[in-house]
Amino acid sequence: xxxxDVWILGIHMTKFGKHPDLDxxxxxxxxxxxxxxxxxxxxxxxxxxxxxxxxxxxAGIGQQLQKQIGQxxxxxxxxxxxxxxxxxxxxxxxMAVRAGECDMGLAVGVEKLSGAGLLSGGSRKSDDDTxxxxxxxxxxxPIDGRIGTETMPGVFAQIGMEYGHKYGGTSFELxxxxxxxxxxxxxxxxxxxxxxxMSLEQIMGDMMIAYPNTRPMCSANCDGAAAAVIVSxxxxxxxxxxxxxxxxxxxxxxxxxxxxxxxxxxLPDVNTLTRxxxxxxxxxxxxxxxxxxxxxxxxxxxxxxxxxxxNLMLCxxxxxxxxxxxxxxxxxxxxxxxxxGGLESKGHPIAATGIANVWEVAHHLRGEAGxxxxxxxxxxxxxxxxxxxxxxxHILEKxxx
Amino acid sequence: xxxxxxxxxxxxxxxxxxxxxxxxGDDPHLVANECRxxxxxxxxxxxxxxxxxxxEFHRVRVASGGEVRAFTIVSFAAPGVxxxxxxxxxxxxxxxxxxxxxxxxxxxxxxxxxMKVRLATYSLGEDSNGTEAIGFGFEPQEAHDNGK
Ligand SMILES: [Zn+2]
Numbered sequence: 001x002x003x004x005d006v007w008i009l010g011i012h013m014t015k016f017g018k019h020p021d022l023d024x025x026x027x028x029x030x031x032x033x034x035x036x037x038x039x040x041x042x043x044x045x046x047x048x049x050x051x052x053x054x055x056x057x058x059a060g061i062g063q064q065l066q067k068q069i070g071q072x073x074x075x076x077x078x079x080x081x082x083x084x085x086x087x088x089x090x091x092x093x094x095m096a097v098r099a100g101e102c103d104m105g106l107a108v109g110v111e112k113l114s115g116a117g118l119l120s121g122g123s124r125k126s127d128d129d130t131x132x133x134x135x136x137x138x139x140x141x142p143i144d145g146r147i148g149t150e151t152m153p154g155v156f157a158q159i160g161m162e163y164g165h166k167y168g169g170t171s172f173e174l175x176x177x178x179x180x181x182x183x184x185x186x187x188x189x190x191x192x193x194x195x196x197x198m199s200l201e202q203i204m205g206d207m208m209i210a211y212p213n214t215r216p217m218c219s220a221n222c223d224g225a226a227a228a229v230i231v232s233x234x235x236x237x238x239x240x241x242x243x244x245x246x247x248x249x250x251x252x253x254x255x256x257x258x259x260x261x262x263x264x265x266x267l268p269d270v271n272t273l274t275r276x277x278x279x280x281x282x283x284x285x286x287x288x289x290x291x292x293x294x295x296x297x298x299x300x301x302x303x304x305x306x307x308x309x310x311n312l313m314l315c316x317x318x319x320x321x322x323x324x325x326x327x328x329x330x331x332x333x334x335x336x337x338x339x340x341g342g343l344e345s346k347g348h349p350i351a352a353t354g355i356a357n358v359w360e361v362a363h364h365l366r367g368e369a370g371x372x373x374x375x376x377x378x379x380x381x382x383x384x385x386x387x388x389x390x391x392x393x394h395i396l397e398k399x400x401x
Numbered sequence: 402x403x404x405x406x407x408x409x410x411x412x413x414x415x416x417x418x419x420x421x422x423x424x425x426g427d428d429p430h431l432v433a434n435e436c437r438x439x440x441x442x443x444x445x446x447x448x449x450x451x452x453x454x455x456x457e458f459h460r461v462r463v464a465s466g467g468e469v470r471a472f473t474i475v476s477f478a479a480p481g482v483x484x485x486x487x488x489x490x491x492x493x494x495x496x497x498x499x500x501x502x503x504x505x506x507x508x509x510x511x512x513x514x515x516m517k518v519r520l521a522t523y524s525l526g527e528d529s530n531g532t533e534a535i536g537f538g539f540e541p542q543e544a545h546d547n548g549k
Binding site for chain 1: 417418419420421422441443444445446451452469470471472473474475476477478479481482483484486488489490495496497498499500501509514515525528529530532534536537
């Protein structure tokens with residue numbers, strides 16, 4: 001009997017890295033057509049499309065993509081939600097299919113960031129000729145760098161340090177060792193931007209960006225795209241056995257924003273909304289963190305990975321340092337985290353990230369992850385955070401039988 | 402704006418604060434917009450309270466002493482921002498404040514989590530009318546003992 005479950009029928013990610021000869025539409029088309037092929041369906045089967053490209057948020061990437069791969073007249077939702085843009089596109093399609101508006105839909109995320117330099121955020125115009133108050137703080141001059149930092153590496157550095165202040169046990173070296181793990185994992189991922197192992201000495205000795213995050217501890221800017229085809233349970237039942245066998249169940253799809261907390265407008269709170277999303281996702285899926293065979297979480301910086309062990313309840317409250325020290329999050333540990341190499345080495349083409357992490361998990365659940373396969377994986381979780389903030393979590397399960 | 406005098410009675414320049422939540426005078430301090438209904442504090446101009454949605458606020462003084470709850474040493478910033486500098490989250494008696502740590506070496510040997518700090522002001526310089534802008538940061542309360 002059909003129910004309101006939804007499934008990933010097809011999914012694809014491009015190689016992450018430098019694609020100087022491809023534009024965003026080329027990359028989006030490669031991902032979208034790859035996902036359609038993977039699902040054994042075509043663009044005319046799609047009833048809805050959601051697409052994101054954060055750096056071109058007003059450019060209508062969805063319709064630009066349609067102009068290349070099929071103008072079928074379906075509704076297109078161009079979405080933007082910071083680093084959660086891909087997850088938001090995916091969730092938009094899932095909601096449309098679940099609502100019964102159509103039985104299949106396509107979600108696409110794409111970004112070109114190679115050569116963008118370190119995506120630091122923050123800005124500094126030169127000071128005015130006369131001090132004049134501007135903006136919501138009545139500031140007479142730019143405040144980035146004068147009243148703390150608006151740079152992403154600096155914001156996420158403080159988030160990791162705050163965890164250390166609260167619970168103890170953090171150090172520059174601890175954060176660097178998290179990065180060492182992800183860079184080590186990336187050596188098995190042919191689609192990663194950087195797939196070289198890095199020693200602890202190399203990581204700690206590299207260029208300091210915002211203490212304690214050095215360059216290899218920051219997400220890698222790169223080009224890339226990812227896309228997924230979502231299908232309703234009822235429709236899936238009408239498809240071929242091979243399509244059904246490779247379908248991956250979306251057991252939970254959650255998006256949250258940051259609820260008000262005392263310090264959240266001073267230093268962004270990426271914890272509460274992630275914890276809220278995780279609770280909801282585990283409830284929806286009827287699984288707990290102990291059931292997860294692998295986790296792809298948003299390690300935009302090494303300092304961020306640590307706090308999300310706790311936020312996703314992979315460890316007891318306050319226990320993230322001990323959890324990492326136990327070796328649990330290495331690929332041969334009890335709770336492998338970021339076996340793709342994570343954003344620090346796989347790369348972070350922003351709007352693609354929230355679908356690429358789902359691709360990684362789905363790949364393992366299908367038993368198609370090759371050299372980096374987590375054997376026997378049946379349940380996995382994909383998490384992204386967009387500062388501002390938005391958190392997307394998807395829990396995926398292998399098709400039964 | 403009143404024209405402060407120095408000890409010799411020589412007129413000093415007009416002053417303006419970097420942000421409107423810094424107040425000068427004999428005892429410079431920060432002020433927050435506090436929600437009358439729920440007590441949530443904000444440093445920016447408000448439309449309503451992000452915690453409870455109510456719209457009545459009053460200005461309250463924020464403690465000038467605090468403790469560093471988080472920090473980073475920014476070595477790479479937007480063009481025009483001098484680096485390195487220490488950005489921090491300071492817990493001022495229950496109110497979180499974002500600020501730079503100033504009058505301290507910007508290295509991890511001189512800055513530590515839990516460090517006690519106090520508000521300090523500094524000059525950003527004068528504009529073409531001779532008005533001096535005054536910014537703020539937090540400085541160590543005591544000489545630092547080279548902790549981690
Ligand atoms: Zn309120």
